[in-house]
Amino acid sequence: MTKPEDVNPSTEEDAGAVYAGLVREAATGDRDAMERLLMRAQEVAYRFSLLVCGHPQDAEDVMQEALLKTYRYVSRIKEPAAFRTWLYTTVQNACRMKRRRHVGEPSHLTSIEQGATSDDGEAGPVEVEGHTRPADQLVMDAWLSGRLRQALKTLPPSYRMIVVLREMEGLSTREVAGVAGISEANVKTRLHRARVLLRQALEGV
Amino acid sequence: MSQDANADCTAMLTKISAYLDGDLDAAGCQTIERHCRNCPRCAALVEGLRETIGLCREAGRTPLPEPVRQRAKASIQRLLASEKPSQP
Numbered sequence: 672m673t674k675p676e677d678v679n680p681s682t683e684e685d686a687g688a689v690y691a692g693l694v695r696e697a698a699t700g701d702r703d704a705m706e707r708l709l710m711r712a713q714e715v716a717y718r719f720s721l722l723v724c725g726h727p728q729d730a731e732d733v734m735q736e737a738l739l740k741t742y743r744y745v746s747r748i749k750e751p752a753a754f755r756t757w758l759y760t761t762v763q764n765a766c767r768m769k770r771r772r773h774v775g776e777p778s779h780l781t782s783i784e785q786g787a788t789s790d791d792g793e794a795g796p797v798e799v800e801g802h803t804r805p806a807d808q809l810v811m812d813a814w815l816s817g818r819l820r821q822a823l824k825t826l827p828p829s830y831r832m833i834v835v836l837r838e839m840e841g842l843s844t845r846e847v848a849g850v851a852g853i854s855e856a857n858v859k860t861r862l863h864r865a866r867v868l869l870r871q872a873l874e875g876v
Numbered sequence: 877m878s879q880d881a882n883a884d885c886t887a888m889l890t891k892i893s894a895y896l897d898g899d900l901d902a903a904g905c906q907t908i909e910r911h912c913r914n915c916p917r918c919a920a921l922v923e924g925l926r927e928t929i930g931l932c933r934e935a936g937r938t939p940l941p942e943p944v945r946q947r948a949k950a951s952i953q954r955l956l957a958s959e960k961p962s963q964p
Contacts, residue, residue, distance in 0.1 A: 706952055713948040714940055731947070738951055742959070819935055838929055839936030863893035870921075870928040 686841050690758075691751035698745050705745065712741040715840070716762045722815075722823060722839065723832045724766040736765040755842060756849040763832075763850060822872035830865035837862055884911055885918055892922055896929060 690711070696704035716737035720730035740761050748754060823831055829851075836847045837858070844862075848855045888911055894900050895908050912919040939945070 702956065705956070709952045709955070710945075710948060713951070717940055717944060717948075718936075730944075734948060735951065738948075738955060742955060815935055815938060816931075819931060834932065838932035841933075841936060859893065863890075866893060866925050866928055867921075869932075870924045873928060873931070874924075 687752060687755055687843065687846070690754050694745060694748055694751040694754045698748065698751075705742070708745065709738055709741055712737040712758055712762075715758055716765065718839070719759070719762045719835070720766055722820070722835045723763075723828075724770075725824065726766065726769070729766060729769045732769055733762060733765045736768075737762050740765075756846050759836065759840070759842065759846070759850040818873065822869055825872040826865055826868055830861055830868065833858060833861045834865040834869060838866075885915060888918055889921075892925060896922070896925055 690708075693704050693708045693711070697708050713734040716734040717730050720733045721727050737758070741758065744757070744761075748757070823835070826834065832851060833847060836842045836850060837844070842850070844855050844858050847858045847862075851858065853861075888908055891900060891904060891908060895905060900908070908922070912922055940948070
């Protein structure tokens with residue numbers, strides 16, 4: 672029998688269905704499905720920490736948070752199809768909370784949504800430059816094209832999140848809208864602008 | 877470049893992403909393809925965005941670094957060994 676993870680999803684809907692299938696199986700006590708789901712949750716947390724938040728030093732903690740929350744959530748989920756939106760929102764919140772702790776819980780809380788304003792006038796995640804440890808840098812360099820990472824860094828943070836969720840993570844427009852808390856039309860607008868900016872940045876790198 | 881050509885380019889810009897995402901109908905696709913045959917600048921933009929999207933999608937399929945995967949697996953095993961799953 673083909674396991675959900677063995678399927679190579681060709682569309683966002685397929686990918687969502689794979690996640691939903693894993694959630695259903697894990698909820699019935701299928702240990703193999705649970706392990707696959709927990710691995711995916713940690714993979715999402717790692718990529719989001721590095722690519723969207725730009726904090727490699729937070730990645731392991733955010734992965735741990737995603738692991739625990741997914742494990743506890745699976746048996747309670749009523750809509751497996753909504754799992755991906757829940758997961759990315761959870762990871763986004765974990766990154767945000769991690770930043771709060773880093774800045775010592777000031778009255779003006781740092782979140783990944785505030786601090787930057789995009790050209791459509793909406794606040795976006797704060798631009799951050801992690802103080803990357805050499806070991807983290809080596810791992811990242813080996814993992815993902817430095818050219819693409821450098822180009823991503825030049826994007827306004829709110830655009831960066833949209834392009835990572837849509838193009839790299841393969842979320843549907845609706846799922847991205849759910850995670851980002853904006854309309855689907857706004858996702859499409861930001862995605863187009865992000866693509867143009869990313870292309871310009873790639874040509875300049 | 878004539879004003880008409882500029883107007884065509886501007887109109888096309890708003891539709892390029894929909895075109896690349898397969899969200900345009902056949903008539904919309906034909907309009908863009910016809911324009912690109914006569915406008916090297918827009919043709920280059922479409923091709924550049926197509927490459928950019930491809931680069932991102934390829935990066936999204938890159939597996940995590942092996943040391944990170946191993947630590948993630950170990951965390952899963954520790955968690956599953958220490959906690960009994962709650963019943964639905």
